[in-house]
Amino acid sequence: MSISQIVAQHLPYLRRYARALSGSQQSGDAYVAATLEALVEDPSILDLGSSTRVGLYRLFTKIWNSVGINGVTVEDSGDQPVERHLSQIAPMPRQAFLLIALEGLSEDEAAKVLDIEVPELRELVDQSGRELAAEIATDVLIIEDETFIALDLEALVEGLGHKVLGVARTHTEAVTLARAKQPGVILADIQLADGSSGLDAVNELLRSFEVPVIFITAYPERFLTGERPEPAFLIAKPFQPATVSAVLSQALFFARKAKRKERKAS
Structure with a gap:
């Protein structure tokens, strides 16, 4: 198997990581393309030296830490390190957190990706956890037709300090709940109990207001080939609670950063 074929196997995961770091698939893909x-x-x-995936993520990190969004390089970014500029790049603690929680790398692998020692990696992950815990809680709408999965998501969301507005099992229920009280974030399945589409429900809601969306689905191909809302994230079932926690925090982080930019622009 050629290097290109081996690398291709890891590209979907690298795109996911880049998406979580940058806040949009377009920006994330620009860094992947540069890599x-x-x-x-x-x-x-x-x-x-370790594995193809670790080597690929390590190369991506070098590109990420040396080239800013919109072509701003480290030398052009001012007197502070580029990772300190939240408008250009996620800080090191968030990179460490995502490599562990979202990408599922071991501590040794994540440390090699970031070119640091394991003790420093642990400090970065702990720092990120404190930052995420300080995020303002929000109201969450869950669109999920499987009872036990919905209960797991509800417990996870509330454990992170958020409030669940309700659980919708169909397109109609989702629209009704969201219009009664606008959520701060939506967790949505794609295939719902009555044959309706969570993707269609979300797209309908986003015509009225903008909110970050996380799709949690056993049918990721339907998200990838359909009309994709932005901003939206994707988690495949079966999922790990740490993955949901990481993506939820990132979604809220980028949504709030975008709102701060809008307020400054106005």
Whole structure:
């Protein structure tokens, strides 16, 4: 199997990670593309000392930490390190947290990706946890037709300090609940109990107001090929609670950052 074929196996996961860091698939894909371009130009830069995935994420991190969004480089970004500029790049604690919680890397693997020692990685993850805990709680709408999964999500969301507005099992219930009280974030399945679509329900709601959306589904291909709302994140079933926690925190973080930019612009 060629290097390109091996790398291709890890691209969906790298795109997910880049999406979570940047806040949009377009921005994330720009960094992934830059990583692939660098790899095509010089295949030897891919460090395969541990694994292809770790080597690919390590190369991506070098690109991420040296090139800012909209082409702003480290040298152009001012007198502070680029990772301190939240408008350009997620800080190191969030990178560490996502590598562990979202991407499922071991501490050793995540430390190699970030080119740090394990003790420093643990400090970064702890710091990120404190930052995430300080985030303002919000109201959550859950669109899920499977009772036990809905209960698990409800307990997880409330454990993070958020309030669940309600659980909708159909398109109609989702629209009714959301219009009664606008949620701060939506967790949605795609295939619902009555054959309706959570994706259609979300797209209908987003025509009235903007809110971050996290799709949690056993049918990710329906999200990837359908009309994708933005901002939206994707988690495949079966999911890990830590993954939901990480993505939920990132979704709220980028939504609030966008609102702060809008207020400043006005």
